[in-house]
Amino acid sequence: NAGVTQTPKFRILKIGQSMTLQCTQDMNHNYMYWYRQDPGMGLKLIYYSVGAGITDKGEVPNGYNVSRSTTEDFPLRLELAAPSQTSVYFCASSSPMLTDTQYFGPGTRLTVL
Amino acid sequence: AQKITQTQPGMFVQEKEAVTLDCTYDTSDPSYGLFWYKQPSSGEMIFLIYQGSYDQQNATEGRYSLNFQKARKSANLVISASQLGDSAMYFCAMTLRKRDDKIIFGKGTRLHILP
Numbered sequence: 001n002a003g004v005t006q007t008p009k010f011r012i013l014k015i016g017q018s019m020t021l022q023c024t025q026d027m028n029h030n031y032m033y034w035y036r037q038d039p040g041m042g043l044k045l046i047y048y049s050v051g052a053g054i055t056d057k058g059e060v061p062n063g064y065n066v067s068r069s070t071t072e073d074f075p076l077r078l079e080l081a082a083p084s085q086t087s088v089y090f091c092a093s094s095s096p097m098l099t100d101t102q103y104f105g106p107g108t109r110l111t112v113l
Numbered sequence: 114a115q116k117i118t119q120t121q122p123g124m125f126v127q128e129k130e131a132v133t134l135d136c137t138y139d140t141s142d143p144s145y146g147l148f149w150y151k152q153p154s155s156g157e158m159i160f161l162i163y164q165g166s167y168d169q170q171n172a173t174e175g176r177y178s179l180n181f182q183k184a185r186k187s188a189n190l191v192i193s194a195s196q197l198g199d200s201a202m203y204f205c206a207m208t209l210r211k212r213d214d215k216i217i218f219g220k221g222t223r224l225h226i227l228p
Binding site: 035041043044059088103104106107 | 157160219
């Protein structure tokens with residue numbers, strides 16, 4: 001059972017480039033989330049999804065896009081990368097059960113130069 | 114709106130002492146869940162403990178316990194007999210698990226265990 005997997009682990013982008021951060025979970029969870037964590041800070045929710053075909057904005061959605069075509073996958077797209085998007089990105093998933101925790105991926109460390 | 118507040122940005126504690134990490138929350142919804150996560154220097158997020166708003170007893174998981182005071186809207190994490198490996202960042206989080214709801218995290222407390 002792999003849980004939540006994220007690729008790539010590290011990436012360096014130039015300003016203005018685009019990329020997609022991949023996230024896959026094999027626990028059949030309905031809920032999936034993208035967070036960013038800036039150095040020394042807490043997690044901020046970028047986007048989340050309560051099921052395939054349904055996505056909603058979180059606290060800091062500007063500069064990002066998501067899609068959820070399957071239950072398993074929840075890719076995060078960065079368009080026109082900016083230095084302010086330098087961060088560690090975490091994907092997480094959970095079931096709708098109130099008692100269920102979120103399961104986190106290992107994170108993607110992104111640097112925009 | 115929901116809010117999680119962790120007022121201790123950093124703490125230093127002697128090894129083997131008990132530690133209390135503070136967390137207060139704000140919500141008008143009667144049904145919610147509270148979580149604590151540990152983030153060591155390696156970066157992964159590790160689930161520690163969960164407390165539901167309707168749970169009658171405080172949650173416990175090994176050396177971790179959650180001091181849940183509903184009237185005060187506080188959900189402090191207590192670590193008994195601290196160990197060097199407990200040095201990490203600790204996050205409190207809350208969920209309502211409703212459609213269109215967002216799960217939110219506090220800003221975290223960095224715990225340093227001293228030998």
